[in-house]
Amino acid sequence: MGQTGAEWLMQQGEIRGEIRGELRAKREILLDLMTTKFGSVPLSVIRRVKAIRSPRRLDGLLKKGFTANAIEDMGIE
Secondary structure, three states: OOOOHHHHHHHHHHHHHHHHHHHHHHHHHHHHHHHHHHOOOOHHHHHHHHHOOOHHHHHHHHHHHHHOOOHHHHOOO
């Protein structure tokens, strides 16, 4: 039996919610990593991180965070 329009909309809403949650979690982890590793994170960097909408971009920044010696090395600013 096929899916109703309402069921499809609910499913799409759940998917969007999961993606938003994933992005939020990755942003928080990235900011925590930078704070732990570098100390104070400039507000401009925090704003840029919070504006990122790409999971791949966040994954790349997380990987850079492990080897970067300074926030500037991460390519966020």
